[in-house]
Amino acid sequence: xxxxxxxxxxxxxxxxxxxxxxxxxxxxxxxxxxxxxxxxxxxxxxxxxxxxxxxxxxxxxxxxxxxxxxxxxxxxxxxxxxxxxxxxxxxxxxxxxxxxxxxxxxxxxxxxxxxxxxxxxxxxxxxxxxxxxxxxxxxxxxxxxxxxxxxxxxx
Amino acid sequence: xxxxxxxxxxxxxxxxxxxxxxxxxxxxxxxxxxxxxxxxxxxxxxxxxxxxxxxxxxxxxxxxxxxxxxxxxxxxxxxxxxxxxxxxxxxxxxxxxxxxxxxxxxxxxxxxxxxxxxxxxxxxxxxxxxxxxxxxxxxx
Numbered sequence: 001x002x003x004x005x006x007x008x009x010x011x012x013x014x015x016x017x018x019x020x021x022x023x024x025x026x027x028x029x030x031x032x033x034x035x036x037x038x039x040x041x042x043x044x045x046x047x048x049x050x051x052x053x054x055x056x057x058x059x060x061x062x063x064x065x066x067x068x069x070x071x072x073x074x075x076x077x078x079x080x081x082x083x084x085x086x087x088x089x090x091x092x093x094x095x096x097x098x099x100x101x102x103x104x105x106x107x108x109x110x111x112x113x114x115x116x117x118x119x120x121x122x123x124x125x126x127x128x129x130x131x132x133x134x135x136x137x138x139x140x141x142x143x144x145x146x147x148x149x150x151x152x153x154x155x
Numbered sequence: 156x157x158x159x160x161x162x163x164x165x166x167x168x169x170x171x172x173x174x175x176x177x178x179x180x181x182x183x184x185x186x187x188x189x190x191x192x193x194x195x196x197x198x199x200x201x202x203x204x205x206x207x208x209x210x211x212x213x214x215x216x217x218x219x220x221x222x223x224x225x226x227x228x229x230x231x232x233x234x235x236x237x238x239x240x241x242x243x244x245x246x247x248x249x250x251x252x253x254x255x256x257x258x259x260x261x262x263x264x265x266x267x268x269x270x271x272x273x274x275x276x277x278x279x280x281x282x283x284x285x286x287x288x289x290x291x292x293x294x295x
Contacts, residue, residue, distance in 0.1 A: 014179075014180035014181075014254075018180065018181060018254050018255075018258045019180070019181045019182070019258055022258045022259075022260065023260075028295075041287070043292075044287055044290065047290040048280075048290075052274060052277065055293055056293055057293050057294060057295055058292070067295060072295045073295055076295070143182075144181060144182040146182050146183065146185065147182065
């Protein structure tokens with residue numbers, strides 16, 4: 001069962017590891033990122049940052065889609081973390097069971113504008129968010145669980 | 156659920172800084188929390204006596220006190236009031252431990268209290284380029 005799908009460019013860090021995992025009562029953190037799988041030191045850092053008592057699985061997007069859709073992940077209370085809006089779009093396009101996405105933070109870059117304290121999006125991201133909303137996916141911005149959910153919608 | 160009060164107690168401003176740093180990570184803690192700083196010329200025993208009175212007035216509140224260093228004057232003074240059943244005193248305050256304590260949303264029993272201490276111990280590591288910990292990849 002998917003408990004939460006979160007976009008956070010830092011993947012596992014203090015905020016995620018402690019407050020979200022406990023709040024969600026998740027028993028497995030599932031990091032989905034093509035970039036992460038190419039970086040061994042970063043993968044090691046994720047294993048160390050992981051809260052105790054929780055399983056951590058890391059996969060690229062293609063493998064993750066297969067695993068979720070073929071039921072391999074069903075028995076876990078999954079907390080999925082992705083790095084970018086683009087990755088979230090690729091995943092949700094292929095995993096219809098995802099109905100809600102939480103955005104924690106995205107990286108600030110030159111071609112991006114700010115929509116919230118820690119969230120920066122490009123024109124392409126905007127397009128993808130709009131499409132996901134059209135697909136019926138609820139998108140909300142929230143850094144820590146105790147913050148108030150801020151729904152994303154475009155004029 | 157039982158009421159819980161967490162007190163971070165230290166020599167100087169470590170406790171205040173700890174609370175500040177914790178809030179950067181988890182936001183505002185959901186339980187009652189305060190800090191105590193012992194400054195030169197202050198008496199830790201005086202503070203412990205004051206806390207003792209407070210604890211006795213709130214027998215249904217669980218007091219979790221986290222002191223900075225084992226055997227320091229703050230910890231030693233607080234040990235003198237351990238006759239209270241609802242007081243639990245840690246030493247060796249560190250961020251891993253305090254995070255565990257503050258993100259426990261359920262009742263805190265003896266087993267959990269020990270787990271928080273273990274988390275604090277596990278949070279202490281030494282790494283270098285040649286000793287990067289090899290941890291097996293997990294699968295579903």
